[in-house]
Amino acid sequence: MSGPIIRPPHPTPLPYRLRWRPEGIVPGAHPGHGDGAEGEFRRHVPLLRQPDPRRIDLRASLRDPYGDLHVRQFAPRRTVPVAALVDLSGSMRFGAAVAGRVAELCSVLALSAVRSGDSFALFGCDAHLRDDISIPLSRRRGLEEEVRARLAAAQPAGLGAAGLFEAAGRLPARRALVFLVSDFLAPLDETARLLDALWRHDVVPVVVRDGAVEEALPNWGLIELGDLETGAVRLVFMRPGLRRRWIADALRRREALGELFARRGLRPLDLKDAFDPDALARRLMEG
Amino acid sequence: MKWVATAWDGLSGHWGVDHPAVLALLMLALLPLLATPFRRGGVPAIALIPEDRVSRLMSAALRLAGMVAILALVLGMAGLHRREQSVEREGTGAHLVLLLDRSSSMDNSFADRAPTGDQESKSAAAKRLLTDFVARRPHDRIAVAAFSTSPMPVLPLTDHHAVVDAAIAAIDRPGLAFTDVGRGLALAFSYFSEDTDESSRAVLLVSDGAALIDRRVQEALRDAVARTPVHLYWLFLRSRGSKGIFDVPPPGEDTPQANPERHLHLFLESLGVPYRAFEATSPEAVGQAITEIDRQETRPIRYLERVPRRDLARVAYLIAALCLGLLVIAKLAERRLMPSRLPDVRASAIADEPRRAA
Numbered sequence: 328m329s330g331p332i333i334r335p336p337h338p339t340p341l342p343y344r345l346r347w348r349p350e351g352i353v354p355g356a357h358p359g360h361g362d363g364a365e366g367e368f369r370r371h372v373p374l375l376r377q378p379d380p381r382r383i384d385l386r387a388s389l390r391d392p393y394g395d396l397h398v399r400q401f402a403p404r405r406t407v408p409v410a411a412l413v414d415l416s417g418s419m420r421f422g423a424a425v426a427g428r429v430a431e432l433c434s435v436l437a438l439s440a441v442r443s444g445d446s447f448a449l450f451g452c453d454a455h456l457r458d459d460i461s462i463p464l465s466r467r468r469g470l471e472e473e474v475r476a477r478l479a480a481a482q483p484a485g486l487g488a489a490g491l492f493e494a495a496g497r498l499p500a501r502r503a504l505v506f507l508v509s510d511f512l513a514p515l516d517e518t519a520r521l522l523d524a525l526w527r528h529d530v531v532p533v534v535v536r537d538g539a540v541e542e543a544l545p546n547w548g549l550i551e552l553g554d555l556e557t558g559a560v561r562l563v564f565m566r567p568g569l570r571r572r573w574i575a576d577a578l579r580r581r582e583a584l585g586e587l588f589a590r591r592g593l594r595p596l597d598l599k600d601a602f603d604p605d606a607l608a609r610r611l612m613e614g
Numbered sequence: 615m616k617w618v619a620t621a622w623d624g625l626s627g628h629w630g631v632d633h634p635a636v637l638a639l640l641m642l643a644l645l646p647l648l649a650t651p652f653r654r655g656g657v658p659a660i661a662l663i664p665e666d667r668v669s670r671l672m673s674a675a676l677r678l679a680g681m682v683a684i685l686a687l688v689l690g691m692a693g694l695h696r697r698e699q700s701v702e703r704e705g706t707g708a709h710l711v712l713l714l715d716r717s718s719s720m721d722n723s724f725a726d727r728a729p730t731g732d733q734e735s736k737s738a739a740a741k742r743l744l745t746d747f748v749a750r751r752p753h754d755r756i757a758v759a760a761f762s763t764s765p766m767p768v769l770p771l772t773d774h775h776a777v778v779d780a781a782i783a784a785i786d787r788p789g790l791a792f793t794d795v796g797r798g799l800a801l802a803f804s805y806f807s808e809d810t811d812e813s814s815r816a817v818l819l820v821s822d823g824a825a826l827i828d829r830r831v832q833e834a835l836r837d838a839v840a841r842t843p844v845h846l847y848w849l850f851l852r853s854r855g856s857k858g859i860f861d862v863p864p865p866g867e868d869t870p871q872a873n874p875e876r877h878l879h880l881f882l883e884s885l886g887v888p889y890r891a892f893e894a895t896s897p898e899a900v901g902q903a904i905t906e907i908d909r910q911e912t913r914p915i916r917y918l919e920r921v922p923r924r925d926l927a928r929v930a931y932l933i934a935a936l937c938l939g940l941l942v943i944a945k946l947a948e949r950r951l952m953p954s955r956l957p958d959v960r961a962s963a964i965a966d967e968p969r970r971a972a
Binding site: 418419420421422423537539544547548549550551552554559561562563564565569572573576580 | 657659668
């Protein structure tokens with residue numbers, strides 16, 4: 328990590344859809360709860376049910392053989408709070424993931440949120456909530472740069488990501504779109520507890536992975552590895568048998584994690600090796 | 615704490631170094647516990663690595679190799695050696711005094727004439743056979759004494775067979791006049807007076823004649839034998855025509871003056887210790903007699919073997935080289951987990967693109 332980080336040019340805002348209707352009163356871009364006078368057309372209702380003569384749909388009223396007057400009803404467009412909860416425990420230091428692809432991802436998310444009128448908040452968490460790497464909900468311009476700068480300067484350290492629970496408490500009381508960025512190497516039941524703490528929100532788990540510890544392993548050789556969190560050191564004598572076991576273990580862990588997410592109806596987003604804006608766009612448009 | 619001191623004595627008694635100050639560097643041997651030759655790479659969680667016993671063993675082995683290498687190097691530099699020492703060993707053999715007659719008659723052949731041509735003098739035959747005899751008994755402690763007109767101590771009881779061989783080699787030098795067996799025997803017995811071992815002791819008297827033993831000397835001999843029991847062998851090199859020790863002369867002639875050999879034989883028998891006399895009339899007979907003595911004197915014996923100082927620096931360096939070689943091989947086998955990419959690399963590559971296009 329030497330030399331200045333040169334930012335990629337032109338981060339593109341990505342549109343995103345929600346499968347649910349956000350609450351709130353601030354006009355925004357997402358079809359929200361309730362009935363409104365403007366926004367996304369929802370249905371026709373009789374004038375008697377919604378006595379708003381300004382919204383009478385003449386064509387629909389004339390087409391009606393019974394001669395009822397129809398009023399157009401709209402879903403109001405509302406904003407949704409978007410938050411990124413970034414795990415900054417020591418394990419995220421591997422491959423400079425935070426300063427790299429996580430920063431890219433969060434800056435694109437911030438840009439997308441601001442462009443669609445939503446507010447964005449960043450929470451960096453190691454054992455505690457890191458205030459220096461957190462940004463409260465905001466929709467000011469240039470937020471994406473701020474997000475990137477904070478994450479690029481972040482030094483992931485510390486043991487565990489208990490701060491994520493604190494961050495969960497700081498999230499707004501209404502349903503928000505939460506990107507939970509972590510490598511999910513914590514024990515599964517801790518992850519499950521964290522997801523339970525985020526029950527109110529629409530959580531998109533972003534699984535930061537690295538092929539170097541999952542597939543791109545050497546067949547033979549000695550590797551000395553230190554745990555980035557606990558500092559425990561282990562010398563590994565790589566050989567094809569151990570490599571197979573290692574890869575099988577990684578696959579099993581991934582499957583267990585996938586099952587955990589599936590049981591809560593969450594669809595994780597893989598952030599493996601490099602940030603792929605197209606994959607993110609696809610995932611966001613799926614809602 | 616006493617056993618610590620004893621153990622230290624036991625260690626330092628056998629081992630030594632030339633430069634003790636260098637041993638302070640032995641503390642460096644703890645370094646491999648703190649560091650390894652490898653570049654440590656990070657891994658998000660140690661739990662990602664499958665449990666593997668071979669790896670653990672190898673890790674311990676490499677740490678051990680590092681420690682051993684440093685220990686061996688330091689010990690090598692300090693000049694480790696094993697001190698000169700004597701080791702007590704068990705073998706079969708005896709403490710043996712060779713009591714050799716150096717009277718001039720020994721220079722004659724068995725025919726009692728000056729040796730001519732292929733004839734061998736008695737002393738030469740005795741020398742040859744005794745040399746063989748000594749060579750066959752490597753664990754004996756042997757003393758050599760000679761007697762003629764008066765007894766001559768030649769060599770005290772010793773392990774150094776080269777000296778014994780030299781002493782035996784000297785017995786065919788031209789001899790002196792008379793034969794004083796009694797004082798010779800007294801000298802031979804005196805060799806044992808300070809010998810407190812439990813090994814078997816023997817006196818091998820080689821002579822071709824005898825003489826009267828003074829009564830006082832006789833008493834002294836009885837006394838000495840009573841104090842230190844020995845086995846007595848008399849190898850009587852009988853010249854042709856001389857009287858044998860087993861022949862019983864006609865009555866009236868059986869006086870010590872007339873038959874000193876026979877009376878010496880009788881006197882030795884009367885000492886009350888195991889005693890055998892061999893009457894040899896030819897070199898072959900001498901050989902047989904010596905074989906017989908060889909066969910008899912095979913009791914277990916404790917003897918000290920001296921081991922010279924042995925420098926172990928070379929061995930230490932060899933061990934260090936082996937351990938270091940192991941570590942070098944391990945270092946050459948090192949691989950690293952390469953994280954998929956560093957973020958700034960791609961970013962700068964992208965940033966370079968438009969500039970190049972422009």
